[in-house]
């Protein structure tokens with residue numbers, strides 16, 4: 536299925552790369568080929584949205600969503616988001632202890648790949664989220680996922696390793712992607728025929744794509760972590776809801792659940808930062824709850840995996856880059872990647888799913904009672920290049936210390 540889609544996208548990309556430049560054709564469509572419905576003679580799709588969780592009053596997050604709606608409107612004419620208080624597509628704010636997680640877009644699409652509902656989230660606890668334009672950059676990124684775009688490298692709001700303070704508006708590549716996603720008169724033509732093998736079943740697709748902070752160099756990692764330690768993981772000893780009450784992060788959120796597995800980590804050496812304990816608790820985000828509304832209108836709880844989660848190896852020696860959560864007295868992920876394994880030759884290997892292009896997780900749920908199938912894609916296409924594996928531990932420490940003294 537995936538391969539077929541790639542070939543179908545390719546001709547469009549080739550034509551553009553001949554007429555423009557290579558950078559102008561970098562955009563990619565999501566795996567599920569989603570888009571908003573517009574009538575075949577219409578110029579513009581008008582998806583509606585309303586405010587979701589934690590959006591009362593004014594906030595950096597709410598302004599970011601509002602700016603992004605008008606940013607996209609000013610950059611192209613294919614999709615225009617329209618506020619409607621009765622819309623069941625919602626824009627939210629939440630507080631996740633995973634500081635690498637800027638935001639998420641979750642959307643359902645039907646057999647014709649039209650988006651039936653979307654829910655966008657921005658994490659008010661993400662790294663530097665209150666820095667000017669950082670939240671706005673995330674909002675523009677998340678809206679583009681709902682419109683149909685996947686991650687890319689290069690100058691684009693869809694690049695996860697962009698500088699969010701400067702690349703916060705839809706860029707040329709992003710706009711080209713949207714224009715290509717909504718061709719004139721062709722938006723109702725399917726990219727490929729879909730055979731519903733079980734016609735008595737109603738098929739739904741749910742996709743999730745996140746905006747994650749990624750770094751390519753040890754220098755960036757060193758200057759963006761609270762603490763950097765070397766040591767060993769013990770087995771997972773419990774779980775925590777990483778979604779917290781935004782007004783009181785000591786309490787868990789009652790509006791959602793993001794499972795964090797808690798690991799004891801035994802510190803052998805503090806490379807940088809202030810840590811007084813020799814044993815610390817680290818929370819790693821594993822999966823989240825999502826509610827699917829079936830055709831009878833009932834909500835069904837399903838669980839969505841974080842494609843970047845990987846169980847730590849309890850017999851390996853690690854160098855970890857961490858952020859400290861003072862409300863919970865625990866440590867979490869500040870960015871990806873954040874784990875280096877030290878091998879027997881004293882060289883480091885980055886442990887991450889970022890470089891595995893096919894690390895998206897696909898799951899299928901079948902609901903007998905309403906005769907529905909829900910295909911879930913948790914997308915993880917990040918353009919990350921490993922420049923770090925193979926470095927000597929002593930060099931890693933020197934780079935970290937040199938960077939932290941600046």
Ligand SMILES: [Zn+2]
Nearest residue numbers: 676744745746
């Ligand atoms: Zn994303």
